[in-house]
Amino acid sequence: MGDIDATALLEIHTSALAGMGTNPRSFANWANVAAEDYPDADLSEEVFRTQLVSGGEALKALWSRHLTAWDFAEAPQWAPAIPARTDERRTAAYDRLRFGSDLRKALDAVVPVAKIPGPTVITRDFTPWYTPERAAARSFYWRSYEQKLRSKGWSEAAVASLDEASRAVVERLTDPEQPAARQAKGLVVGYVQSGKTANFTGVTAKAIDAGYRLVIVLGGTLNLLRAQTQRRLDMELIGQENILRGADITDLDSLVGIDYVGDDDSDWPEFVQHGGRPSVLGAFDIERLTTRDNDYKSLAQGIRALEFEKREPTRPLHDPANLHHTAARVLVVKKNKSVLTKLVKDLKQIHGLLGELPTLIIDDESDQASVNTLDPKKWEQGSTERTSINGLISQLLKLLPRSQYVGYTATPFANVFVDPGDDEDIFPSDFVISLPRPIGYMGAQDFHDLDSAIPREERTYANSQEKAHIRDICESTGDRLQEALDAFVLSGALKLYRADHGVHDGPFRHHTMLAHQSVRKDDHADLALLINSMWHQAGYSSAAGHERLAALWASDFSLVSDARAADLPAPASYEALRPYVNAARQRIGSGGQPVIVVNGDSDRYFDQLNLDFDRTPHVWKILVGGTKLSRGFTVEGLTVTYYRRTTQQADTLMQMGRWFGFRPGYRDLVRLYIGREEPFGRNRYADLYEAYEAICRDEETFREQLAQYAVAVDGMPQVTPAQVPPLVAQHLPWIRPSARNKMFNAELVEVRSPGRPIEPASYPVSHTVLKRNTERWRPLLNALGTEPTAFTNPPDSSSTLPRTFEALTGTISHSELVSVLSQLEWERPGHFDPHLTYLSQLDGTLAKVDDWLLVSPRLAANKRVEARVLGSLPLSLVRRTRQSGKTSFGRIASVEHRAAAQRLIDEASSSAEARPHRNPSIGPTTGVMLLYPVVEGDSHADVHAVVRNGTADPSKIVMAFTLIPPASAVDSDRRLVRFRARDSRHSGAATIPVSSS
Template identity: 30%
Template sequence: MNDPLRQLDQMVSVLVANDQNRTGESIRERIEQTRAIPIFEDVSDEQCEQLARELEERIGISMGFGAVVTSKDFKPWLEDAKANELFEPYYWDRYKKLLQDKRLPGDVITSTDEVTDRILGRMGNPRDEKAWDRKGMVVGHVQSGKTANYTGLVCKAADAGYRLIVVIAGIHNNLRNQTQARIDEGFIGRDTGRLEQRDTRDKPKIIGVGRYDARKAPVSLTTTLRDFNKATATTNTSQISSYAVPVVLVIKKNYRTLSNLIDWLKEHSAREGTEMVDQPMLLIDDEADNASINIQYGRNEISRINGQIRDLLGMFQRSCYVGYTATPFANIFIDPDTDEDVENEDLFPRHFIIGLDAPSNYFGARKVFIDGLPDEEAERPQYLRFIEDNGDLLPVKHKIDHPITELPESMKEALRAFLIARALRNARGQKAQHASMLVNASRFTGIQNTLKLRLYEILKVYENALRVNGSRSDAIAASPEIAELQETWKAEYSSVSTWDEVLANLLGAAASAQVIAVNSSSPGSLDYENAGDTGLTVIAVGGFSLSRGLTLEGLTVSYFLRNSMMYDTLMQMGRWFGYRTNYEDLCRIWMPEEAASWYAHIAEATDELLRELKRMEQTNATPEEFGLAVRSHPSALMVTARNKMGSGEKHLFVGLSNNFIETTKLGNDEGIRRRNREAQTRLFEGLRRIGKEQNSAEEVPGGYLLRHVPVELVDSFLREFDNVRESILTDTRPVREYIRKRSADELAEWELLVVTTSQSPEPVQEIDGWQIKPVRRRIGGSSLEENGLLAISDKKARLASRGVERAGLSDHQREKAEQDYRASSEGKAKSNFPDRIYREVRKRPLLILFNIRITDDGLTEKQAALLPTEPVVGWGISFPPSANADKKVEYILNTTKLQEMFGDPDDDEETEFEDD
């Protein structure tokens, strides 16, 4: 943005902010009025319209204040410090000006100010001279602005009196360097890389907040070029001895770095007395679920990095640990055997847990994997495209020496989509902005580098075709490559652009694109900072380095082909989440359908966790109570393997009150299928004996409903049903035990929904006297071939369709649930109702019976040959809230089997053969 346009933006933004009724028309009037000033005479009509659209989006963006769960011993101190003028917001005011200059919406800046006050106020008071330690956790969303939040917290902590601030920023150099650059810009105000390189006679390069006021610049013992080094730190001892200004370090989460820092602190403390350990210290642990938690097998063993963080904190009389994460399951799920373990775990956030709300323009998991999925099976998802052709070319599971002779057509299609999207962004005036494509298809560095070469070769083919034939009137006929590009445009972007608009900008997009590998063999290859006036166009190929923390600027197209079902690993691989101002409609994500279904499942679980945090805030619950609630949630099953419990059995206590469970994994063994059909037959026979059959059932959306079904029939069906052990939550032993304990009152009578739907293309079948149209579902081909499992992969890995839990509710119950949801802050912007709102008002449990036709969609010929020819029986249960909700169900798990099912976390950890 040129200077006159930036000035116009700033002036109009102030005027619009003061307008009570802001509309698109009023914004444009303000622009025209201000544009009359002579300095804006060179601002074009097109630039003014682009500015109007940006302001329309910006003023509509809001952000909530999140939720806070605090320990009982919390004593407020921040308001008193402000009232007594012991808190001068010097560093925060500089940072706030920076956020305003970056044109963040005013509501977002206000919310950030409020939330960082909440966090700071629950940390230790740095002016309290008595010994104290505080531990807390901040839960955000992947790529939602956690770094911006903790940069603001660092500024306020320094204003309050914290003198030593340590930021642990991931386990890779590129992430540490990126975080250091953010701290340089938002807190230090100087380019630390230039400070290290410059001659002592040169002036330091002032950046970011330093442009507003360069006094009181914090001392940094790390730079964008170098992690912590004992020798370098020792040369700065004289600078930090008085702590007249804050001292900050941004270090890698690495045992050598932590060991050096601890040794240096001990040595410095021994020489200089105890001044250093007496200073109040703040430790911010970014990506706190990664490497920080104790993952050793034994109850009293401590993993190396976890122990070092404890040692570092233990060196200070006054210290505060704040872990930031988007995937807190592993942090909270410490050890489910006893309640005491939560309290005794040293890094458990026992003093506070704070949930951050994402701004309303956040492009997150819900928007992509839940709201962006179609209701009708025939429609395509808005952003997702499914990879079905990787096969032998690039299997999800492959060895380190797997040959890459050719790329899957889907990867080429994704590349073409990226070039077109970049062309359209250029046409929209975004040429100065960065645009990135992510390719995360292997954890092996060698294969990543080979993929980089193959993508580069294909990119050059398209560039040459556009250079030679792009300007010809018969370009499509003259060049098969340009014809391919047009077909991709038709499939992806014809509704938002014309082909002429795309073609006019395609050569520039292709010529400027570069393919880079982001891994240990290509250090420093991703450099947005020194791109110049024209934004980078980058195709970034990598593995774990692209999977956690690293921000790809302007990420538009992603190609994701990885095999992990761990909650934290999957969500952190979601680099495509974030903010996509004026190009969200161009974003596309290629991944296997099975992976997409897991993301949908995780998005629901994460949303539920944050809702639980807000509920517990209202009831003044403590972090320990929240931790117990999370551990008893079914999602805890997914992080059991993360804790590496070792072989043998693990006992896990899960709450089924107000929960929904269903058989999303079914056995393909003919004996299992037959036994489950027989269980259904006997259930229907039992219903006939008590006068309940199809002609006495109500026709409701989704099937036939029977009321007042005795619990004995349900229990018999579950007893006879052959559940595969991979379907953990539907293990009938603990489920039946839960039902038995409530069978005399809460669960004595049931409602039964026999699913049949007019939308199913299946013909009506007579099944044990019932006229039923089986539902059609797709499955994951790899699970079928490798494990003999029918693992449902479509419909968000769900058997049930949306709205199924309405069955059996009265009109009054349903309308009341929907009205309450619409009145909530969550429901105002939503077009659909989540099933949980119906479950919360349910008085009787609902058993849902499915007859499922497994389709061969997306399967290979070999896999399709393994499919059953008859419908497969499955079930789901919607449990209403229980008066005994605190009574948990005990699941006994084989932890070795869990690791087989959900993947070993080591698959994504560093080895000498893998990316760094």
């Protein structure tokens, strides 16, 4: 056979692969069929391999598409038992293609197996309808979107991953053709600024291909955010022909009122082109009922038009005879009371058609505004009161019986705390899908050395995320604001250098810095003024300024870039970078104003800012802002962040992580200047970095447990969406998973306290119950020894002398302690259950605790009243009072006693070298219990009143205690708290009746 040129070879391979479809088969056979017009073509594997190695880009792209599709295929008939995205799956494809080893190696080098996880799906049973055959038969808009993503530079693996994740959503919606109306509700959990819009655009494309004819996207709370979402859908899905609606692009008069065209949007040529009106090409058109500049105004006319589009007027719209010949309607509406009220009002005027209309409602940032935040305890008997947006979404679901609700968020905890028993609310009763971490995404994990095995002193720019990207702001470092500004200028110069030396400069279009240290607008104005003054005094064109930048380049940026971006062009010296510093300075300072304050909450405010990253050619600015920058508003090109403000709720804190996202071409330049507490400081609220690490662990624990329970057992799901909330964890005591008003329905399931005190407060009031409880303590009281033990606390700021006290002590096994605690009754039933859940697992299930040191302190002689309790040795009775208006006590253990107990635990957990004088009576698997016979009262007389003949009345004694488990009493995930949602259908019962851990 003769030589064959690259074009002919590509044509043969394209035809052969198209003939195979989704099923890899003997390639030689199909290639020979495809080569009919090339009878002398050399189709040997050697020629194929040579073309791959020599750089046949089109051939590489073709095989990348097909191999990746086979890698990602879900349980294909040709390899039903081989997991997707594995070497074994690729080998199975090669075997069916009958390729030799050399060609296999060449293809693996060109198209490596993308060993990325798929989406994690928690689902209830559903009827499969979205089969591969049905999806392939109607895929006009999905194929168009797929091509758009490739043209944007998405890899085949990224496109395939999106295909898989969007299919996981669509197949769990209701079949739009089925006669019976049914709603499905789901939640899709992504990462902050991770491309959730791409997923719901893919879901929209597939859903309208399948037959959904009304799509309502709830897109943010500001016009700017809504318009960004509208533009994204218009550009990447709806396309030029649907926007023009038949208008002649060359006739200016016909273009009046049509957005984007002409000079209105420089990216108009990048909008999807279908090659003609979709309805003419055998598909169907999309009619926009909102535009980039206009939110929803009138729906009735646009929806009623569907009735006139029925091919078979006597059949319902959802009948296949009508559905697939009818245009789809798309609205992108703001989550605003007046807008949604108008939409609901117009829908109410349409009657019969709504029951026939398959509808998809997509709720972007579904934990913002959509969740009901009214306290259920304040509702009237038998009624549910709702906040305005939540109530309007509920009305939409009622009016559209064939509607499907899909919420999207990166911070899902508020959504999973919604009452599963409220059928009119947005609880994701049908599915929860956790999206995989996208390729190229830079998230919380990329700024923390989570569980790194590398000793801190051995960490480098190459092996430590923290060392590469984090710059501490604390008392010893000063505020470092000037350094942060210098880093912004320097990183901008490096972007310009890279763009000038062959790196695609698309990602460098915008270059921004974010400064955030307060929620107060006055503070923003002050900070902006300060930064503006510093900018003009920085001397970036002076010798002193260049000297400062050169030092930062040498000590920081050049080192990090060498370690993490060796494949990108880098200046040999600061002098080579100097011209780009001047260019960066000019861009940032253009217009004489390098700083923009972003703290408004109105559409008018954002309109006058002129901060539209889509329509502005270049934004190179320093943004000073507050909470309004925390959600939805994507800060494009963000490279340097200066962040000093904290909050006590995880979802708000995570949403403020604007430094998360995609940083192609400048990942190594990202710097986060963040508030830190000194290593031995006590103000833990000041350590923002610790807070982010904790919520990063919360998030990963949630995702890991979803993945664990997503694996079906005997073909059935282990948990359903209603059982997901118990998986919500909390790793830092002062960071709640969500805002307090979003957690009315949350119930504490478990509190873990390794090395920290547990001190319950809700002891019984009833004398009968107190007596029963006291009887249950008998085994522990009998374990106390006769000889007092002396405890000493070292001097501190309150005293220059050591402080001592005596106590009776004893040792009991862990099982004995849990046996007693499990029997106790509480004034508030279940009060101690979250702690007991934790303690019960310390038998080796979670961690191993062997025994407990009992400590019953003796008061000073002048304050001491002693009495036997159920025949015990004489114990010191202590006075405590319940809190005003409550049944709970305040603190039980004294400061001195707790300090001594804590010191024992701390010393036991340290190494022998670090603590050579450790107390030998307590080891690393021993906990400490402080035990107090408490008498309610304000005076000695109250104490004496419960004692007769040296014995205390057990019905008037509260056996109170403080526990400190050993520091080792926790597993590797280090979570501290778990929550679940209360289900109103099972009042008082747990959502999951058995342990989920």
